[in-house]
Amino acid sequence: GAVVSQHPSRVICKSGTSVKIECRSLDFQATTMFWYRQFPKKSLMLMATSNEGSKATYEQGVEKDKFLINHASLTLSTLTVTSAHPEDSSFYICSARDSATNEKLFFGSGTQLSVL
Amino acid sequence: GENVEQHPSTLSVQEGDSAVIKCTYSDSASNYFPWYKQELGKGPQLIIDIRSNVGEKKDQRIAVTLNKTAKHFSLHITETQPEDSAVYFCAASLYDMRFGAGTRLTVKP
Numbered sequence: 001g002a003v004v005s006q007h008p009s010r011v012i013c014k015s016g017t018s019v020k021i022e023c024r025s026l027d028f029q030a031t032t033m034f035w036y037r038q039f040p041k042k043s044l045m046l047m048a049t050s051n052e053g054s055k056a057t058y059e060q061g062v063e064k065d066k067f068l069i070n071h072a073s074l075t076l077s078t079l080t081v082t083s084a085h086p087e088d089s090s091f092y093i094c095s096a097r098d099s100a101t102n103e104k105l106f107f108g109s110g111t112q113l114s115v116l
Numbered sequence: 117g118e119n120v121e122q123h124p125s126t127l128s129v130q131e132g133d134s135a136v137i138k139c140t141y142s143d144s145a146s147n148y149f150p151w152y153k154q155e156l157g158k159g160p161q162l163i164i165d166i167r168s169n170v171g172e173k174k175d176q177r178i179a180v181t182l183n184k185t186a187k188h189f190s191l192h193i194t195e196t197q198p199e200d201s202a203v204y205f206c207a208a209s210l211y212d213m214r215f216g217a218g219t220r221l222t223v224k225p
Contacts, residue, residue, distance in 0.1 A: 107160045
């Protein structure tokens with residue numbers, strides 16, 4: 001099946017610093033990628049939709065200046081958590097929509113962010 | 117927007133038994149319904165999907181059924197094994213994909 005690589009898998013940072021998470025589709029092109037946040041034992045909460053070459057679309061309540069998304073190519077999207085605080089600690093997951101089918105969605109392995 | 121409800125939230129079965137997870141959706145325009153399996157600390161993995169022009173799809177021990185009229189779809193796992201233990205998410209999509217709340221399946225040896 002299609003592979004989506006997400007890095008890093010785990011990051012610990014100090015409060016006030018910024019953290020960048022990368023999401024790459026390895027064997028397919030993804031015009032659209034999505035970023036989710038997941039709390040323990042909860043479902044996936046969509047944060048934003050990332051479209052290659054254009055600005056991301058953020059869900060209601062998600063601060064676009066805090067969660068910066070860049071989708072510069074058909075295989076790479078990045079999420080930067082700026083000025084991280086302990087309440088930003090969470091499991092972040094990306095997914096990529098296969099442009100060939102414009103339907104199937106494949107997920108990265110997730111990034112566990114811990115802000116001290 | 118689309119709203120997906122999933123039941124049950126937890127399910128425990130004996131190894132070898134069948135497991136059924138059900139989902140309903142609200143937007144009749146949704147045309148793609150995938151199921152994902154998520155193991156602890158990992159991202160969701162696509163296990164099976166179905167399109168709105170198909171009523172049933174099977175892949176070995178896993179099957180999905182779709183009732184468009186009633187706007188519900190179900191995941192069926194037969195001959196369950198301990199390695200099937202995970203959280204399962206259903207989803208419905210037209211453009212944006214919306215997920216159910218998840219079902220934690222435990223298969224007891």
